[in-house]
Amino acid sequence: MAHSMGFIALLSLLSFAPLCFSGNTLGGGHLYPQFYDHSCPKAQEIVRYFVVEAVAEDPRMAASLLRLHFHDCFVKGCDASVLLDSSATIRSEKGSNPNRNSARGFEVIDGIKAAIEEECPHTVSCADILALAARDSVVLTGGPYWDVPLGRRDSKGASLRGSNNNIPGPNSKFQTILTKFKLQGLNIVDLVTLSGSHTIGNAQCTNFRQRLYNQSGNGKPDYTLNKSYAARLRARCPTSGSDQNLFYLDFVSPVKFDNNYFKNLLAYKGLLSSDQVLFTKNDVSRELVKKYAYNQELFFEQFTKSIIKMGNISSLTGYKGEIRKNCRKVNAY
């Protein structure tokens, strides 16, 4: 009896990590939070240190880092493809419609990578750094903590086309957005929950101007946009020019990770059309928006599940891909 108990204990210890943390999806490998516990025990501490510094200097950086993880995962999986610069063989995803003049935080990731390379060379992937920086950004702004499954590896290529096609646009229809999430193995709950990331950060005038003046080609503003809120937005987002003027995605508490994003949607004060449609175009998502607006705990709890799921999208693991030395370029051999 004692003998067989010991055997079972050993078995479960050996298989602990893969069994507990393999997560979903789409060919994703066995990620688990303890992946660097022996090979680079200070990795998480270093990431946190740099994220704290960066956010202290620029509070918006938390939002920008969270978004980078999303834009990474939706293109070929979470493999740091978003970080690669253009080169003879690579057309950088940084030039895609969603990323151009918009994605930011690359220098912060460079700083983290350099410090981690000094501590434990050629060990920690850029994709894992992105996932950890996203988690730390959420925690720092008041959101929930989760243990980040780790062990992703970095791609040897990028996909400009994937970046253009897979990431929904701010004026995409509800069904289009949902389809793009489903193609990544994510469902309607994940869509509504992860959109709650827009509780922090900014958007440029150019991404919601259409709603203010001519939503459906009839020269009228979006009727699902609160009128006084629309007037406030028009003041700094004219019919032309000022494209890059910034607005808070959640004007009530712009640098705090909370459930005000969902409360705003109930009041027809979502900034992007892609935000407001979650409340106006589908019964299931509308119910979820209401639930989260009334219950922040529920939002937080589901957020950790959905972001872990997103972080598992077809990760390169094992011997696939590589551990880049510099997040901006593939290793030279």
Ligand code: HEM
């Ligand atoms: C559901 C479809 C989504 C659409 C259409 C969308 C679109 C956008 C757009 C247009 C912006 C503003 C960019 C700019 O003006 O420069 C933005 C910002 C942002 N997005 Fe999304 N997004 C979506 C989902 C997500 C998800 C799933 C996450 C995170 C998991 C996320 C995180 C963010 C954050 C944090 C910002 C602010 C970034 C900053 O201030 O630098 N978004 N998004």
